[in-house]
Amino acid sequence: MRYYLNRVGFLVLSIWAAITLNFILPRLMPGDPAASMIAKQAGNINPNALNAIRQQLGLSNGPIIVQYWQYVQHLVEGRWGDSFQYFPTPVINIIASSLPWTLVLLGVVTVIAIIVGTLAGIWIAWRRGGVADNVLPVVTMFGQSIPVFWLGLVLIYFLAFRHPFFPLAHGVSNNISPGFTAPYIKSLIYHGILPGIVVFASTISGWVVGMRNNMMSTLGEDYVVFAEAKGVSTRRLVFSYAARNAMLPQLTSMAIALSTLIGGQILIEQVFSYPGIGFALTTAVSSEDYPLIQGMFLIIAVVALVFNFIVDILYGWLDPRVRRRGATS
Incomplete structure (x- = not known):
């Protein structure tokens, strides 16, 4: 029984590590993904649109702990953001269909x-x-x-x-x-x-x-x-x-x-x-x-x-x- 409990604990710890890494990597990318997206689509950056896309990406100027907690909470609730390519289709719907x-x-x-x-x-x-x-x-x-x-x-x-x-x-x-x-x-x-x-x-x-x-x-x-x-x-x-x-x-x-x-x-x-x-x-x-x-x-x-x-x-x-x-x- 202890062997199986160890395996379950390792699974939970590994999933947590994957979630944390997935949270950190976009924030280590150079530049601003939201600004890049707006510039690609419209040629100029509207502050309101930029702020909306940053919220969809889970990016903000708040403390990193607060951002992380909100990210995990959104994952649990199934709110993984909306796809840029298929906007306004939610990401989780595209994954569920693929x-x-x-x-x-x-x-x-x-x-x-x-x-x-x-x-x-x-x-x-x-x-x-x-x-x-x-x-x-x-x-x-x-x-x-x-x-x-x-x-x-x-x-x-x-x-x-x-x-x-x-x-x-x-x-x-x-x-x-x-x-x-x-x-x-x-x-x-x-x-x-x-x-x-x-x-x-x-x-x-x-x-x-x-x-x-x-x-x-x-x-x-x-x-x-x-x-x-x-x-x-x-x-x-x-x-x-x-x-x-x-x-x-x-x-x-x-x-x-x-x-x-x-x-x-x-x-x-x-x-x-x-x-x-x-x-x-x-x-x-x-x-x-x-x-x-x-x-x-x-x-x-x-x-x-x-x-x-x-x-x-x-x-x-x-x-x-x-x-x-x-x-x-």
Whole structure:
């Protein structure tokens, strides 16, 4: 129990640090973001408009402690400011509309790659020395070595432009009304196939090779050899004795993969004009949309911390030794 309480405390402390850093960074930027925005739009600075935008950004001449307290209070209340680019749309509404696209497509494909790669690594390690052991890691590593933006452009050119099997861009057809309906879901899947292939091809190799190497090391352990000599069934030997322990390093890799899920696939979303967090973030940066950038960075940090927390809990559940060490630290 102490291990889990320590993990919860670390999560809370990390989120607080992310919020504080997100508060400090805009105030360390040179110049005045509000004045820059007004000058870009109108050419001259209206004092009333400048003051209004400074309030939206949470910038004031008051004490820094007061500004920080107001910033945290606004975060808790869901008042993250209004986007400059999509004014007067609130930042939290834009994040809420962009985040599901990234989580559903990239999250589902990444989880599929983890499951398929881990199972493939278990299989080829058990059948080590066979054809799959010699071919599959090489093929998957070739797919991972291709730059994701180049692979995406190649797929778009051959499968969407030259031969229109798939759509060129976007996440859903414009002529379909959003809703939990068969045409809408079909359009979502149809538009997500090409970016899904790119994500899968660029991530599968690490899971295959990593699990294979872990399994090869675990299968040589004395307890596995002893269990095999006792006549333990192959299924139990592979999954209960070898794979469970070999999977522990995979959880660390999974934590890294899931924590970079939201902000790590910006190029893929940009190539396919997919309306996720990465696409919205690049658009916000190019438009100098400071409130939206600030909100995006915060949500990326929080999601990364939550995923790491979930993996820590799974790690402690799979390996009791981790719980004991964590409880005493």
